[in-house]
Amino acid sequence: xxxxxxxxxxxxxxxxxxxxxxxxxxxxxxxxxxxxxxxxxxxxxxxxxxxxxxxxxxxxxxxxxxxxxxxxxxxxxxxxxxxxxxxxxxxxxxxxxxxxxxxxxxxxxxxxxxxxxxx
Amino acid sequence: xxxxxxxxxxxxxxxxxxxxxxxxxxxxxxxxxxxxxxxxxxxxxxxxxxxxxxxxxxxxxxxxxxxxxxxxxxxxxxxxxxxxxxxxxxxxxxxxxxxxxxxxxxxxxxxxxxx
Numbered sequence: 762x763x764x765x766x767x768x769x770x771x772x773x774x775x776x777x778x779x780x781x782x783x784x785x786x787x788x789x790x791x792x793x794x795x796x797x798x799x800x801x802x803x804x805x806x807x808x809x810x811x812x813x814x815x816x817x818x819x820x821x822x823x824x825x826x827x828x829x830x831x832x833x834x835x836x837x838x839x840x841x842x843x844x845x846x847x848x849x850x851x852x853x854x855x856x857x858x859x860x861x862x863x864x865x866x867x868x869x870x871x872x873x874x875x876x877x878x879x880x
Numbered sequence: 881x882x883x884x885x886x887x888x889x890x891x892x893x894x895x896x897x898x899x900x901x902x903x904x905x906x907x908x909x910x911x912x913x914x915x916x917x918x919x920x921x922x923x924x925x926x927x928x929x930x931x932x933x934x935x936x937x938x939x940x941x942x943x944x945x946x947x948x949x950x951x952x953x954x955x956x957x958x959x960x961x962x963x964x965x966x967x968x969x970x971x972x973x974x975x976x977x978x979x980x981x982x983x984x985x986x987x988x989x990x991x992x993x994x995x
Contacts (some may be wrong), residue, residue, distance in 0.1 A: 767922075794982055796984070806971065808984070856982070867928055868913070870922035873922050
């Protein structure tokens with residue numbers, strides 16, 4: 762069964778510093794996708810970054826980068842130059858593979874990491 | 881198109897009452913997903929639709945839960961005889977439904993409180 766594990770319930774980082782949020786995954790599908798979402802206290806899920814299992818390079822989006830280590834099944838999120846507005850819950854998610862019966866493809870989420878940025 | 885819309889944003893109901901939530905996906909998206917999120921946890925998959933067909937239901941979706949997506953447009957999630965354990969945020973998401981999907985758009989959710 763596919764599974765996402767986030768082992769850091771909470772993290773603190775000083776403003777303007779970089780922070781790494783850990784994510785490991787388990788799947789037997791050769792094709793999968795990995796996502797990071799940000800969820801502020803208002804509740805909406807904001808897409809941050811995506812990494813496909815066949816992508817050769819690590820994904821980057823502005824201050825966000827994904828440290829993808831396929832052999833170790835890890836997909837850590839790196840936020841550079843933290844800002845106060847980065848304080849939120851962060852979720853790692855995996856898209857399960859599509860099956861022949863057209864099922865599959867849903868996102869499976871980890872437990873989340875609460876990031877607090879200190880001024 | 882302004883994204884995925886969910887209504888209502890908040891719902892307080894008495895135990896035993898029925899509630900219905902609505903989700904309007906992005907118009908060109910074929911897939912629509914429902915998730916439940918309890919406090920401090922990640923979203924848990926409930927069910928999803930490919931157009932009007934409900935393709936998968938989680939074991940979390942008890943007999944008291946039913947979801948529909950008539951005509952493959954908006955979707956409704958109904959909870960009958962609500963229990964306190966149903967208190968959660970109910971999130972809706974949509975995607976194009978391609979072989980490899982990387983664009984899942986979430987709504988702002990409906991927060992249900994059962995008293």
